[in-house]
Amino acid sequence: MPTPLLIHEIDATRQWVRERQRAGETVGVVPTMGALHAGHLSLAEAATKGCDRVIATVFVNPTQFAPSEDFERYPRDLEADAKKLGDVGVDAVFAPSVEAMYPPGATTSIDVGSVARPFEGAIRPTHFAGVATVVAKLLLIAPADRAYFGQKDYQQTVVVRRMVADLNLPIEVVVCPTVREADGIAMSSRNAYLSADExxxxxxxxxGLREAERLHAAGERDASKLREAARRAIASTEGVELQYVAVLRDGTMDEVETVDAPAVIAVAARVGQTRLIDNVRLA
Amino acid sequence: MPTPLLIHEIDATRQWVRERQRAGETVGVVPTMGALHAGHLSLAEAATKGCDRVIATVFVNPTQFAPSEDFERYPRDLEADAKKLGDVGVDAVFAPSVEAMYPPGATTSIDVGSVARPFEGAIRPTHFAGVATVVAKLLLIAPADRAYFGQKDYQQTVVVRRMVADLNLPIEVVVCPTVREADGIAMSSRNAYLSADExxxxxxxxxGLREAERLHAAGERDASKLREAARRAIASTEGVELQYVAVLRDGTMDEVETVDAPAVIAVAARVGQTRLIDNVRLA
Structure with missing residues (x-):
């Protein structure tokens, strides 16, 4: 596969997308922070299947990290990422500098409101304002027809969908299934931080999620029982600190007590110094 | 002049703008809250001169009014507004319902940061979040090439320019001079609230602003002297309560002590129950 076109400038990126659209082609955009794994590449593949042209963005966004978090050590390898994206048929990669995205004097922030408050938002209070703002910027810089996000960051998909609807951003949000390793662990760039033991x-x-899924498939509809199954598996593992387990109405951040409609069970935990999140749909 | 096309739906508005652009025409958008006076119409005229096609928006935006403010009694007359817009050559008017702009569940808000905090932002703490959010929505619903705003709402122009730059909204912001009555008062829809005496x-x-302007033209560069001239004229008038007078570096909300570059002197006052704002450029 050819190497994708690498673009660093905002105007050139918008022009690339618009020229494709003017030629009658549909364009998909895949926002990423790089450090690409098979999960990201499945988004890129979905985009190449669903759109005539695909642009990925690679930008480690400082505003979604708290000062105590891993912005500095977050893995970066643009050359390797561009090659992987080219191999699955991505046409262009937008990789801006922090200065291009946040020039001196930039102060605007998007608050998506109640869906950004609980769970990840409670543990990382500035995270979703950073995510919403950078995603809005990226979707305006690369004004594609469809934008692809992973189910693994479930609350992020709820926040992005809410923002896109509320601001009338003219783009379709597509959410793709979580990709897992053979043993079941959800793909995450942060898995690279884990020791073999972790x-x-x-x-x-x-x-724990699979156990909850099994109970649900067997007919269990009491959310407290499903939560307890996941909690037990996680809390009983030494060196793992459970942060939350929640059963949510699918597409929302609303907790449910009875699973009488499609739902999501989501967990977060600390494994050593590394925070991990995961979820499965109950439908 | 023909009556402009009246559009109530979001999708039809975007389609109208995009079809003009696909035909190679430039489009200007003039966001208004209706109750149109010669100031608004001067924006529409500037847009018809600067662009091939013009769409105005007429929407009294509830989220930029505090509960104590005049949202309910704000003047509304869409038929008269559409006729005036048609008379100056506006092609289309987007006049959505509150429900179309803010469907149930909408929670997203745009905070433009430091330029939205002082002066109007200090007196009306929720105002500019409402303005920034609705302007972003309107510029995404009517994705024109240029958007026209009046200098009379100076801080609003600073907030909108900041937001457009920070979110990479692909539109040029054009600010047009304040239009005044023969006796000098700045045109404002809220002038309709004033009794003859007020x-x-x-x-x-x-x-007061004219006096400051005269001093500046005569060489006065000390901002405190310019402020004092405006303050004296306003504070000495019975029944008028001065809220602020500020000398700002042009294009910013930064107060200056010496006017050694283009600046703006801005005032706000309460006349009876009515808040009025005005400003002049010192350049």
Whole structure:
């Protein structure tokens, strides 16, 4: 596969997207922070299947990290990322500098409101304002027809959908299934932080979710029982600190007590110094 | 002049703008809250001169009014507004319902940051979040090439320019001069609230600004002297309560002590129950 066109400038990116659209082609955009794994590449593949042209963005966005978090050490390898994207048929990669995205004097921030408050928002209070603002910027810089996000960051998909609807951004949000390793762990760039021992312990997240999924498939509709199944698997694993387990109405951040409609069970935990999140749909 | 096309739906508005652009025409958008006076119409005229096609928006935006303010009694007359817009050559008018702009569940808000905090932002703490959010929505619903705003709402122009730059909204912001009555008072839909007596007293705002302008033209560069000239004219008028007078670096909300570059002197006052604002450029 050819190497994708690498673009660093905002105007050139918008022009690339618009020229494709003027030629009658549909364009998909895949926002990423780089450090690409098979999960990201599945988004890119979905985009190449669903659109005539695909642009990925690679930008480690400082405003969605708290000062105590891993912005500095977040893995970066643009050359390797561009090659992977080219291999799955991505046409262009927008990789701006922090200065281009946040020039001196930039002060605007998007608050998506109630869906950004609980769970990840409670633990990372500035995170979703950073996410919403950078995603709005990226979707305006690369004004594609469809934007692709992963189910693994479930609350992010709820926040992005809410923002896109509320601001009348003219783009379709597509959410793609979580990609897992053979043993069940959800793909995440942050898995690279785990020691071999932590990697083993981290299995309890997907195992707990799978247990809840099994109970649901067997007819259990009491959310407290489903939460308890996931909680037990995670909390019983040494070196893993459960942060939350929640059963939510699918597409929302509303907790449900009875699963009488499609739902999502979501968990977050600390494994050593690394925060991991995961979720499965109950439908 | 023909009556402009009246559009109530969001999708039809975007389609109208995009079809003009696909035909190779430039489009201007003039966001208004209706109750149109010669100031608004001067924006529409500038748009018809600067663009091939013009769409105005007429929407009294509830989120930029505080509960104590005049949302309910704000003047509304869409038929008269559409006729006036048609008479100056506006092609289309987008006049949505509140429900179309803010469907149930809408929670997203845009905070433009420091330029939205002082002066109007200090007196009306929720105002500019409402303005920024609705302007972003309107510019995404009517994705024109240029958007026209009046200098009379100076801080609003600073907030809108900041937001457009920070979110990478692909539109040029054009700011047009304040239009005044023969006696100097700045045109404002809220002038309609003034009694004959209040209307006379309200003259002190533009008179105070004119006095500062005269001093500046005569070489005065000390901002405190310019502020004092405006303050004296306003504070000495019975029934008028001065809220602020500020000398700002042009294009910013930064107060200056010495006017050694283009600046703006801005005032706000209460005349009876009516808040009025005005400003002049010192350049």
């Amino acid at each position: 990697r083993q312990r981290a299995l309890c997240l997907s195992q | 209307r006379q007293r309200a003259l002190c705002l533009s008179q």
